[in-house]
Each structure stands twice: as C-alpha cells, then as structure tokens.
Amino acid sequence: MGLDDRKLAVLRAIVEDYVATQEPVGSKSLVERHQLGVSPATVRNDMAVLEEEGYIRQPHTSAGRVPTDRGYRLFVDRLSRVKPLSPAERRAIERFLVGAVDLDDVVHRTVRLLAQLTRQVAVVQYPSLARSSVRHLELVPISTTRLMLVMIADTGRVEQRLVELPGPIPADDVTDLRRLVNEKLVGTRLSETPPLVQALVDESVPHLRPAMTTLSTVLLETLVERHEERIALAGTANLTRGGLLDFQGSLRPILEALEEEVVLLKLIGEAEPSTTRVLIGDENEIDNLRAASVVSTGYGPGATIVGGLGVLGPTRMDYPGTIATVRAVARYVGELLAQN
Amino acid sequence: MGLDDRKLAVLRAIVEDYVATQEPVGSKSLVERHQLGVSPATVRNDMAVLEEEGYIRQPHTSAGRVPTDRGYRLFVDRLSRVKPLSPAERRAIERFLVGAVDLDDVVHRTVRLLAQLTRQVAVVQYPSLARSSVRHLELVPISTTRLMLVMIADTGRVEQRLVELPGPIPADDVTDLRRLVNEKLVGTRLSETPPLVQALVDESVPHLRPAMTTLSTVLLETLVERHEERIALAGTANLTRGGLLDFQGSLRPILEALEEEVVLLKLIGEAEPSTTRVLIGDENEIDNLRAASVVSTGYGPGATIVGGLGVLGPTRMDYPGTIATVRAVARYVGELLAQN
DNA sequence: ACTGGCACTCGTCCGTAGCGAGTGCCAGCA
DNA sequence: TGCTGGCACTCGCTACGGACGAGTGCCAGT
Numbered sequence: 081m082g083l084d085d086r087k088l089a090v091l092r093a094i095v096e097d098y099v100a101t102q103e104p105v106g107s108k109s110l111v112e113r114h115q116l117g118v119s120p121a122t123v124r125n126d127m128a129v130l131e132e133e134g135y136i137r138q139p140h141t142s143a144g145r146v147p148t149d150r151g152y153r154l155f156v157d158r159l160s161r162v163k164p165l166s167p168a169e170r171r172a173i174e175r176f177l178v179g180a181v182d183l184d185d186v187v188h189r190t191v192r193l194l195a196q197l198t199r200q201v202a203v204v205q206y207p208s209l210a211r212s213s214v215r216h217l218e219l220v221p222i223s224t225t226r227l228m229l230v231m232i233a234d235t236g237r238v239e240q241r242l243v244e245l246p247g248p249i250p251a252d253d254v255t256d257l258r259r260l261v262n263e264k265l266v267g268t269r270l271s272e273t274p275p276l277v278q279a280l281v282d283e284s285v286p287h288l289r290p291a292m293t294t295l296s297t298v299l300l301e302t303l304v305e306r307h308e309e310r311i312a313l314a315g316t317a318n319l320t321r322g323g324l325l326d327f328q329g330s331l332r333p334i335l336e337a338l339e340e341e342v343v344l345l346k347l348i349g350e351a352e353p354s355t356t357r358v359l360i361g362d363e364n365e366i367d368n369l370r371a372a373s374v375v376s377t378g379y380g381p382g383a384t385i386v387g388g389l390g391v392l393g394p395t396r397m398d399y400p401g402t403i404a405t406v407r408a409v410a411r412y413v414g415e416l417l418a419q420n
Numbered sequence: 421m422g423l424d425d426r427k428l429a430v431l432r433a434i435v436e437d438y439v440a441t442q443e444p445v446g447s448k449s450l451v452e453r454h455q456l457g458v459s460p461a462t463v464r465n466d467m468a469v470l471e472e473e474g475y476i477r478q479p480h481t482s483a484g485r486v487p488t489d490r491g492y493r494l495f496v497d498r499l500s501r502v503k504p505l506s507p508a509e510r511r512a513i514e515r516f517l518v519g520a521v522d523l524d525d526v527v528h529r530t531v532r533l534l535a536q537l538t539r540q541v542a543v544v545q546y547p548s549l550a551r552s553s554v555r556h557l558e559l560v561p562i563s564t565t566r567l568m569l570v571m572i573a574d575t576g577r578v579e580q581r582l583v584e585l586p587g588p589i590p591a592d593d594v595t596d597l598r599r600l601v602n603e604k605l606v607g608t609r610l611s612e613t614p615p616l617v618q619a620l621v622d623e624s625v626p627h628l629r630p631a632m633t634t635l636s637t638v639l640l641e642t643l644v645e646r647h648e649e650r651i652a653l654a655g656t657a658n659l660t661r662g663g664l665l666d667f668q669g670s671l672r673p674i675l676e677a678l679e680e681e682v683v684l685l686k687l688i689g690e691a692e693p694s695t696t697r698v699l700i701g702d703e704n705e706i707d708n709l710r711a712a713s714v715v716s717t718g719y720g721p722g723a724t725i726v727g728g729l730g731v732l733g734p735t736r737m738d739y740p741g742t743i744a745t746v747r748a749v750a751r752y753v754g755e756l757l758a759q760n
Numbered sequence: 761a762c763t764g765g766c767a768c769t770c771g772t773c774c775g776t777a778g779c780g781a782g783t784g785c786c787a788g789c790a
Numbered sequence: 791t792g793c794t795g796g797c798a799c800t801c802g803c804t805a806c807g808g809a810c811g812a813g814t815g816c817c818a819g820t
Binding site for chain 2 (some may be wrong): 181216218238241316317322335338410
Binding site (some may be wrong): 484 | 778781783784
C-alpha cells in the first residue's frame with residue numbers, strides 16, 4: 081500500500097476539514113481550502129486509493145468523503161503534531177486548580193476543567209488505592225461495639241468504614257488496636273497489605289483477637305475489594321453538541337456506559353507511564369462506545385502514576401488539541417499532588 | 421369553571437392514555453378504551469371545555485389532545501390515588517438496600533434503585549450537614565505542620581479536610597486540641613457551631629492559639645460553608661427513553677441542569693416533613709427544566725428529615741406510580757438510617 | 761504523472777396530491 | 791337542557807416526481 085506524501089496530505093486535509101465542518105468533504109473544496117498544488121481530479125484519484133485502503137469512505141455515492149476509524153488512527157499516529165496549548169488555556173488551568181484544598185476538591189475541579197477545555201465528557205479517576213500506601217489508620221469509637229475506621233493514604237485519599245464489633249470493647253483496647261494496625265501497616269502499599277493483615281490477627285493477644293478478626297475483615301474489604309476505585313465525571317451535556325449527528329443519533333448507549341464505573345475504569349484506569357492513550361471508535365472494547373473516541377493518560381506526583389484521567393467524545397474530534405489538553409491537565413494535577 | 425364529574429373523568433382518561441401511549445388522544449379512542457357511557461361527540465364537547473380552561477391542548481389542529489402542565493397538576497391533585505407498590509417492587513427495595521455497609525453505600529444503592537424502579541433520573545442528597553450533629557472530631561497528624569481533620573456526624577456522614585498549621589506543633593498539643601474541640605462541639609448541631617468555634621479560639625491558652633485559629637477557620641469552612649451538601653445521581657440514560665419526543669428533542673438543557681449541584685439541591689433539598697413534592701413542567705423555577713417534572717420527598721430516621729431524594733422525568737410521566745416509589749424508597753432509607 | 765472534460769449518481773429540495781384521524785358545529789331527539 | 795349522529799372541514803403525514811447540484815469515476819490529452 082504505497083501512500084506517498086501527497087496522499088497522506090490529502091488524508092490530513094480531509095480529517096481537518098471534516099472535524100471543522102462536520103460535513104463530508106469533496107475534492108473541489110479540498111483544493112480550495114488547502115494548498116495542495118494539484119487539481120481536483122488528481123485529488124480524486126488519491127481519494128480513490130485512500131478509500132480502497134480503508135482510510136476514508138463515502139456516506140453516499142454522490143457525497144464527499146469522511147474519515148474512517150482507521151483514517152483517524154493514521155492521522156493521530158503519523159499526520160498530526162500535538163498542538164501547543166494557548167496561553168489562555170494555560171492560564172485557565174492554573175486558575176482553576178489553584179486554591180484546591182482537598183483531594184476531593186482537586187478531583188472535582190480537574191474533571192470540570194477538562195470538560196470545559198475540551199468541550200467533551202471528562203473522566204477522572206481518584207488516586208488508585210492499589211497504588212497508594214497507608215499513611216495512617218485511625219479508629220474512632222462510635223459506641224462500645226462500634227468503631228469508625230478511617231484510612232488515610234499517601235495520595236490524599238481518605239476512606240472510612242463502620243466496624244461492627246462482636247462485643248463491647250474498652251477504650252484501652254481501641255488504643256492498642258490502633259497502635260498495632262498502624263505499626264504493621266503504615267507505609268506499605270495497599271496491594272501488599274492482605275498477608276500483613278492476616279499476620280495481625282494471628283499474632284494478636286487472645287483478648288484482642290475477636291475484635292482484631294472483625295477489624296481485619298473490614299480492612300480487607302474496604303482497602304482491597306470494595307469501592308476500591310472512585311471516579312468523577314463531568315460534561316455529559318457536551319454529548320449533545322453537534323446536534324444528533326455524532327453518535328448516530330442516540331446518546332443512549334453512551335450514557336449507559338458512562339453510568340458503569342467498571343466501564344469508565346477500563347477506559348482511563350489502565351494508564352502506563354508518560355503515554356497518552358487514544359482509542360478510536362471500533363478500537364474500543366466496549367460495544368456501547370463504538371461510536372466514540374477516548375483520550376486518556378495517567379497522572380501522579382513526579383514520574384509515578386496514581387490514577388488516570390481522560391475525555392470521551394465523538395470519533396470526529398480535534399485529536400491534537402484534545403491530546404494536548406489532556407496531557408497538560410494531567411501534568412498540572414501531578415504537580416499539585418506532589419506538593420502534598 | 422364548572423368541571424363536572426364526567427369532564428374530570430375525561431381529563432383523567434386523557435392523562436392516562438397519553439402517558440401510556442405517548443400519542444395525542446382523540447375522542448373516539450377515548451370512548452373505546454374507557455367506559456365513559458357517552459358518545460365521542462359528547463366527549464368532544466367536554467374536551468372543548470377542558471381546552472378552554474387550559475387543562476389540555478391540541479398539538480395540531482387535526483390531532484388529538486394532550487394534557488397541559490395545568491392538566492397534569494389537576495390530575496395529580498384530585499384525580500389520582502397513589503398506587504400501592506407491587507410485592508415485586510417491595511422485594512426489590514429490600515433486596516437492594518440490605519447489605520449496605522456504609523453511608524456512601526446506602527446513598528449509592530438508593531440512587532440506583534430509584535433510577536431503576538422509576539426508569540427515570542434519580543437524585544439523592546446526602547444527609548445534610550446542617551441537619552446533623554457532631555458525633556466526633558478526629559485530628560490525625562500527617563506531618564509536624566499538617567493535620568487531617570475528620571468530622572463524623574450522627575447521620576453517618578464523614579468529612580475530612582487537610583489543615584495546614586502556621587508552624588510545627590508537638591504531639592501533646594494535638595491531643596489537647598482534639599480534646600478541646602470535642603468537648604466543645606460534640607453533640608451540637610452543625611448549624612449552631614460557628615459561635616462555639618469562635619469561643620474555642622477566644623478561650624484557648626496562648627501557646628495553642630495560632631493552631632486553634634487555623635483549625636477554627638478550616639472547621640468553619642468545611643462544616644458550614646463549602647461542600648456543605650453532597651449529591652448522588654443516576655439513571656441519566658433513562659432520559660433517552662421515549663425517543664426524542666420528550667424534552668422537545670434536546671437533552672442538552674436537562675443534562676446541563678443536572679450537572680449543577682446547586683440546581684439539584686433546589687430540586688430535592690427543600691423537603692418538608694412527610695410531604696411528597698411534585699413539580700410539573702412550568703412550575704419549575706429552573707428554566708432548563710421547564711420540560712421536566714420532579715417528584716421529591718425528604719427522608720431521615722424516624723420522623724426527622726436529614727435530606728431529600730427524588731426523581732426527574734418528562735412531564736408525561738406516571739405520577740401515581742412514581743410518587744409511590746419515591747415515598748417507599750424514602751421510607752426504607754429512613755429505616756435503614758434509624759438502625760445506626 | 762497530472763489535468764480538463766464529461767457523463768453519471770444520488771441525496772436534497774420543493775410542490776402537488778391523496779389519505780385519514782380528529783375536530784367543530786348543527787339539527788334532532790329524550 | 792343535555793346527549794347523539796351526521797357532516798363538512800382542517801391539516802399533518804406520506805408518496806410521488808421532477809429540477810438541482812455536489813461530487814464522483816473515467817478517459818483522452820499533454
């Protein structure tokens with residue numbers, strides 16, 4: 081499949097025009113809007129080749145061409161540079177994130193910022209517990225048979241769970257329990273805690289054992305199994321931009337997918353270091369999202385990654401701009417986290 | 421405006437048929453589907469009166485009638501009884517809510533349940549802090565100049581905030597601070613704390629005063645001003661049911677409104693004891709939601725109310741069924757909270 | 761290898777016509 | 791007075807058809 085430079089230029093032009101106008105682009109308007117230096121007829125020949133190779137297609141016989149998912153893929157991989165951010169955007173990011181007091185606050189501001197800048201649906205994963213370490217465990221007596229377990233992670237995440245003890249327990253024992261779990265668990269990565277928690281039970285003195293057993297169950301449940309990941313979402317209203325043209329007329333499947341945490345995690349939770357992942361249309365494993373594209377990346381203090389964030393929009397999106405924005409936001413959030 | 425019994429029966433029939441079929445209903449099909457005991461011509465006369473009074477209208481000259489917001493209002497107020505729940509629904513509610521371990525868990529399960537049962541968008545407000553009392557305040561040292569403040573409310577809500585101290589502080593002082601704030605604040609309603617917090621600063625011994633001042637600022641910020649309310653949302657995909665007929669073809673304004681916490685709070689946060697509030701179309705103060713109806717109520721342990729919940733859907737909704745479900749769910753949630 | 765020319769396709773945009781659901785009105789009847 | 795059957799009328803919906811035009815594929819010429 082010999083795609084010479086001009087054919088690639090034609091593809092790039094088609095993608096850019098289509099993204100801008102939302103309308104199939106024909107050979108004539110292409111040569112008018114771009115300095116290709118050749119006639120429409122030549123462009124048509126190139127188009128025929130591009131279509132044969134599966135990079136573009138005609139919605140109708142007598143209409144212009146539209147990029148296919150494969151065309152977008154080629155465009156993203158080889159035909160586009162990441163746009164530098166405008167100073168205005170840069171300022172917007174700083175202004176938005178300065179003044180966050182809280183991890184919750186950071187996440188909420190970030191997701192709104194992303195939605196606003198990209199004008200698409202934004203998704204931000206809270207710092208993953210699996211990638212966090214225990215900073216402190218607190219046990220707060222609620223009544224004689226109830227404790228509130230509060231776990232503070234080094235990433236700023238705070239989780240709490242009610243612990244229903246098998247029987248009443250004196251205040252001194254709570255102090256002991258608190259000391260024991262902290263001694264054992266502080267500083268360890270959450271993913272490595274299960275054996276340590278088991279050890280806590282095994283090693284505990286007899287009169288603490290029942291309480292410790294219950295506590296360990298809750299610990300494992302809270303820290304490892306349930307709730308493990310949290311997600312923030314914003315900008316769903318942006319799905320309605322571009323009328324009903326994107327998403328083949330029905331937002332239903334998209335909205336359904338966005339309600340499933342599992343799905344969202346799959347989209348943005350598998351971040352690898354310093355990569356921006358772009359999933360275009362069909363490449364998406366989730367059926368409901370075959371008409372959408374996802375741009376995602378990881379974020380974290382310094383070089384480590386503690387979570388993912390990204391945006392979801394129509395396959396017809398401004399990839400260079402979106403990629404730039406997603407990266408920039410991720411970097412700023414990382415810096416913000418590093419300050420903790 | 422003399423609306424005799426038959427005219428009311430006609431209105432009721434129109435509402436029921438329109439809700440069921442989503443199509444304007446004509447005089448002929450009305451007499452066929454309901455035992456009104458009169459001819460279509462008579463029904464037509466009644467319809468003319470109902471239209472004159474503003475309870476129904478014709479989308480087009482040659483089409484059947486559709487209820488107006490005013491018509492729905494009359495229907496809800498005088499023409500419908502709250503449907504008893506089916507045993508299946510009752511079981512669904514119990515099954516769904518049993519096994520919740522956490523306030524977070526309760527809220528999430530509730531909002532999903534509501535969305536599923538009513539097939540509409542569900543909104544649940546977390547127990548309002550303003551209506552909660554302080555159960556315990558915990559201060560966890562993160563570093564020598566940083567504390568994590570954790571507030572546990574009697575409603576189960578847990579809020580945390582990072583406190584940046586003006587200077588390093590020894591562990592003993594943290595203990596003192598903890599004791600002082602707890603002695604002063606535990607048991608008081610959140611809305612009554614501000615003067616007490618101020619008193620804490622005024623009364624504190626000199627060497628604790630700087631730390632206490634900072635702490636008091638954060639306390640006031642966290643507990644009273646910011647974040648004060650939290651909201652959970654589910655079922656947005658249900659907005660797409662009924663094609664694009666509801667909401668006059670554009671989900672945009674609805675989705676935008678749903679992204680604003682303030683708006684949602686206005687919708688469901690003003691609950692009064694044992695009332696179910698129904699807002700129909702125009703009655704809604706929020707412009708974006710003029711095409712929608714909201715059914716909401718308060719919930720809480722026993723007779724007290726700590727928060728609101730409700731659903732949002734097209735004005736063309738099954739009011740009796742929706743009202744019944746919203747009430748039932750609110751009652752179950754209240755019972756669940758009472759167990760704490 | 762590129763270009764201009766040309767025939768062809770086909771979606772879009774009217775304008776027209778027939779259909780039919782539904783109405784309003786009226787005269788007649790209990 | 792209130793209900794009914796009958797009837798003319800409205801008007802949205804669908805189908806049909808023709809003009810238009812953007813866009814294409816192909817081919818012969820440079």
